[in-house]
Amino acid sequence: MPIEVGDGSWIPVAFLCLLLLAALAAVRPAILDLYARALERSSSTSSTTSTSSASSSSSSASSSIAAGYTLKLLVQVKLRNGTLLRGERALLWLRERNRIPVLAPARGDRPPKYEPVGWGVEDGEAFFYFDVPVGEWYSIVPNDCTLCLIHVTEGCVKGATFIEAKGVWSYPPDY
Structure with missing residues (x-):
């Protein structure tokens, strides 16, 4: 059954766009892996610090300061209801409902998840500490965006919002 292509036909174009998006989603981990390897080669001085932090990344969150x-x-x-919780109230809400953020690496040769090594409140802001390999890309799970990644550098600070209605993490946060 042939597909008629005319001046007003957008179906073949839409089909090709869907195929292109599916192909990009399939090769995204490989592209990010190549990018991460290129960064590791270009910054040989920081490679010793990025491998030493991987050993303690699977420890459970038990301390308040890391x-x-x-x-x-x-x-x-x-x-x-649209209310935004910050600081101590947000931290208590997340811990009571076991909605602690977990990082999932984009690279396939890493552990499947990294849990926080600490948490706290500073200047009215709630935060979680993570000890993960630097110079790599991570997603905060659970989320509803397959292409949303954060790049972690040494001692960096990022932000995220937990949306109760969806049960997912959103980042960057909606301030």
């Missing part, structure tokens, strides 16, 4: 962290994730909670 020394030697590589990522400080500022968090807030957006409730169903």
Whole structure:
């Protein structure tokens, strides 16, 4: 059955766009892996620090303050009624409901998840500490965006919002 292509036919173009998006989604991890390897080669001086932090990344969150962290994730909670929780209230809400953020690496040769190594409140902002390999890309799970990644550098600070209505993390945060 042939497909008629005319001046007003947009179906073949839409089909080709869908195929292109599917192909890009399929090769995204490989592209990010190549990019990460190129960064590792170009910055040979920082490669010793990025491998030493991977050993302690699977420890559970038990302390309130973590020394030697590589990522400080500022968090807030957006409730169903639109109320925004920050600081101590956001931290308590997340811990009571077991909605602790977890980082999932984009590279396939890393552990499947990194849990926080600490948490706290500073200057009215709630945060979680993570000890993860630097110079790589991570997603905060659960989320509803497959292409949303954050790049972690040594001692960096990022932000995220937990949206209660969807049950997912959104970043960058909606301030």
